[in-house]
Amino acid sequence: MAASIVQVAELAGVSIATASRVISNANYKVNFKTREKVLAAAAQLNYTPNALARGMKTQHSNMLGIIVGDNSDPYYAEIVRGVEDVANENGYLTIVCNTDRQPAKELNYLKTLRDFRASGIIFAGGGLTEPGYPEKLAEKVEELTGEGTAVITLSQHTLNVPTVQPDNFEGARQMVRKLVELGHHKIAFVTGPSNLIVANVRLQGYMAGLVEAGLSLQPNLLWPGDFSMSGGQKAVQALNYLPPQQRPTAIFAANDETAFGVMVGLRRLGWQVPQNISVCGFGDLPVAQAIGPALTTVRIGLRELGQAGARKALSLLKNETVETVEISPVRVVERDSTATLAQTQSL
Structure with a gap:
């Protein structure tokens, strides 16, 4: 059974009205932390705002999704901090999507981020190589970029999208x-x-x-x-x-x-x-x-890597020309x- 806005509100610990305002991008002031909690709860429950998706196909929210392989790994925590540094300065929210390095979970999060019309998606970890998966992922990402979503990677990946990656x-x-x-x-x-x-x-x-x-x-x-x-x-x-x-x-x-x-x-x-x-x-x-x-x-300079990735994503959203591949030095x-x-x- 599909999750409801009531379940999203309960998981986030907010009222249904507040959850609805966040989901619908209504013109109401909602505390930044509260907004993040609601979006995280919606992603966890795979809540799909169908009416919103139907009515706003060509628009994007000020949200950056960060795909990580394991959110308990401090490696990703540092990268996320870097992305948030730049996102917050530019009025964007971030939502962290933990895939446990499982292809099915990664695809599920992409669907959720697409339903919420995330402006950009940052793959913080390397690409998964299970047979047939790179092609399936490329197809989904091509749909996203065709709709104007900025997609980048921060490590070696199967995707043919702009990247900032350590050597x-x-x-x-x-x-x-x-x-x-x-x-x-x-x-x-x-x-x-x-x-x-x-x-x-x-x-x-x-x-x-x-x-x-x-x-x-x-x-x-x-x-x-x-x-x-x-x-x-x-x-x-x-x-x-x-x-x-x-x-x-x-x-x-x-x-x-x-x-x-x-x-x-x-x-x-x-x-x-x-x-x-x-x-x-x-x-x-x-x-x-x-x-x-x-x-x-x-x-590596993980926080700096996250910052560079976020800046590249925002540049793509401004239709600026970016380097396809940037290799950051290591020592x-x-x-x-x-x-x-x-x-x-x-x-």
Whole structure:
């Protein structure tokens, strides 16, 4: 059964009249926070304002939708902050849509945002690669852009739309180079989700770094992960099954969340970082320099990435010419979680 405006109001904790005013874009002053709560509730319930959609086909609301893969991941929180910085300055509301990296949920949110005539949609994460899905997504996005909706991506994606993206390949390559400079030749890599383009791009950068250093890829040092702390903890269990001479002296995690999990898992196994093994990540979340030991990582500049994406979306809405592809530079930030091989006492 389709959700009603009454259910939207109840979930948002507001009156039916207030919910209706927000949904209908009526000319009433509604508190900014209240408006955000109503829109978030409507998206969660997949509420479709059919009459509104029929009557205002060619108009757009001052709303920017942000598609994220996991709203519990601090990576996305920083990007969202950046988008909101620019959106708020320009009178736009933002609504965050958490897909859990599931194609069906992503399509459902696109439908909801289209029903609400969002002015722009920002894909904050990388593209999903399940068979047949890129084509299906491209078709839906083409409908949106044909109606004047600004669509951009903030990472490597299957969509052929304007993009601002960090240099994930180069960042991973640079990190391997740094570890090699520290003397490490046995470098394990904890991957990201296999259906996510950005995870595969970072893996490619890792492999390119090995080739550049004259090192061969060792399958027993390629450990599956999923961009989560729990995935990082699980990955290091591989150490239990490797003979001492095959164990890595450094672990490179495909994102910071995974790296945090790797360090927790190592402590539980009795390994000290970096005394017994070096650990590094990718992203440079704010907490990366606050944990102990502070994490060596690849800095993206996530809030700045969100700001750049929002500015590009607003430029498209003004019919301004924008660069189709913008690559934002990344750099390795060396902190306390890595040490030279000479300083490492492997277990």
